[in-house]
Amino acid sequence: MTIRLRITLWYMGLLILVLVILCSALYSYVRYTTGQDIKNTIDRTVQDIHITQSVDFWRSLQINLSPRIENKQVIIQVVDYITGQVRYTSNLADSGYNLAYPEPDSNLQAAYSKVDINGSPFKVLSVPITLKDNSLVGLLQVGVYTGKEEQILGNLRLILVLASVSVLLIAFLLGLYVSRQALKPLHRVTVASTRIEGGQDLGIRIPRGKAQDEIGTLTDTLNGMLSRLQQAYLDMNQSYDTQRRFVADASHELRTPLTTVRGNSDLLKKLWVKLSADRVEQHHIDLSLEAIQDISDESERMTRLITDLLALARGDAGQIVVKSPVELYPIVAEAARKAALLPRTAGWKNELDIFRTIVIEADRAYLQQLLLILIENAFKYTPSGEVRLSGVRRDHAVGIKVQDTGIGISEAELPHIFDRFYRADVSRGRTAGYGLGLSIAKWIIDEHHASVEVYSKENEGSTFIVWFPIADQSLTVRVEEDDRE
Structure with a gap:
């Protein structure tokens, strides 16, 4: 059964x-009112009848009726219990019908009854006639014709039944129409849900009426849920695409060093098996050292890939970075020193004086890893030109700025640079990497409650600014005291 x-x-x-x-x-x-009117008519008729009751010497009841009753709608019957004589009005005599009356009884009381005289309904009041000593001598019966009242009541019943049925029928049809109109938004919800279930289009939205009612609220809630569902679906597809691309890249990157390691291992095995019986010459040693160096380099590449994946896995597992007040200058200076040793083709400059006396809440190792990721990334995408490390201060925050004059990032790719496994198409095949460095950097930034700003333009370079809140003065003093100790 439908809700409608x-x-x-x-x-x-x-x-x-x-x-x-x-x-x-x-x-x-x-x-009730009709019955009361009939009773009032009977009572008035009884009051208009004057009965003089007396018993003569021969014990005969003398009854005098005045005035004379000529109303055809009223019948009167008087019973004499002493002589058994019954007197009645002419209209009752003409009908040939005598009213039934009870046997004489000292406990007889006035009572109403209904009788049918030749198909005509009457309501009769029976009143006992007594002497002064309360002895029962007769019975007065007055009846009033109630046919008109019965007909009125019958017509009223018919009118009420027909009117009720008509009202119910109209109300049923009107209720179906009103419920249909009221449930139209729910029908639209059902249609949209069915289409979404069939996977046709997650961009479908349920039309909303102007009424600010429960259905409008439900429509807003469902549309919001559909928007989040669509976004989640798009993010999931994008994540799957990125991961598929990463799997292809990682498979290729892992297969290359493994092939190199295996080839050099086979070469060393064959070489030294042959040389076990022959004289070892210098070019054999040089060839062996070259093979060993290749094995070492490729093993280091695989180690870096596995290390990056492990760092992201720890972040996904909810690892918390333990922070403490640290001076920023020594950490930045150490990162600058290590960066100078990285392979690069671009120039390297740094301006670090702004970081002196600044204290932040951070983890030394993770902060240095963040800086090296940004600097190494700048070296990687700057084949010529310059990479610069500097700082900027604003209110109660300090920014570490890494700026290069490299290939830059397109506006379309800029929002995705911190996504895992993402590599800009312009860099694929030109630079080594797996698209994990900036993802790790973003995780470190988030764990330090810092923020990052990125400005980039193709063929002009990129600028990364990581903002850290500066610790309060009490922490600065405490760090200085610890350093003196």
Whole structure:
């Protein structure tokens, strides 16, 4: 059963209950007032009848009726319990019908009853006639024709039933229409969900009406959920594409050193097996040393790749970087010294005086690793020109600035440079690497609650500025005291 039909049926049930209560109350009121009118008519008729009751010497009941009753709608019957004589009005005599009356009883009370005289309904009041000593001598019965009232009540019942049925039918059709209109947004939700389930288009959004109601709120919530779902799906696809590209690159990069290691190992094995029986010459030794050097270099490449992957895995596992107050200048100076020893074709300059006396909350090893990643990355993509390390201070923050005049990064690729396994297309095949360095750098930046700004333009170079909050003065004093000790 659909929600639309259930809502309509619930609405109909409540309406039926209300109609039953209202119709019952109306019918009961009309019936009660009609009955009271009939009783009042009977009571007035009884009051208009003057009965003089007495018993003569022969024990005969003398009853005098005045005035004379000529109303055809009223019947009167008087019973004499002493002589058994029954007197009645002419209209009752003409009908040939005698009203039934009870046997004489001292406990007889006035009572109403309903009788049918030749198909005509009457309501009869029976009143006992007593003497002054309360002895029962007769019975007065007055009846009023109630056919018109019964017809009115019957017509009222018919009108109420027909009107109720008509109202219910109209209400049912109207309820279906109203519920259909009210549930249209839910239908749109169902259609959109079905299309999304079929994988047709995650960009579908549910049209929202102007009404600020629960369905509007539901539509906003579902549209927000769909937006997040679409973004998650796009991110997942992008991540899969990046990882597939990385797997291809890593497979190639790992296969190359492994092939070199295996080839040189086989060469050494064959060479020294042959030389075991012959004289060892100098070119044999040179060839062996060259093979060993190749094995060492390729092993170092694989070690760096595995080290980078391990660093990212630790970050994913939720490893927390333990920070403490450290002077920034010695760390930057040490990174600059090591950077000067890195292989490069570009010039190298640094300006570090701004970092003196500055203290930040950091981990020494991770901070130095961050600087070396940025500097090495600048060397890698700067075949000619210059790489510069400097600093900038702003309010309560200090920025470490690594600037180069290399190949730069396109505007389209700039938002993705910190993604794992990402390598700009312009660098693929030109520079060695796996696209992990900047991802590790971003993780270190985030763990230090720092921020990074990147400015780049193709064929003009790139600038990375990492901002660290400066520690308060008390930490600076504490560090200086520790250094003196």
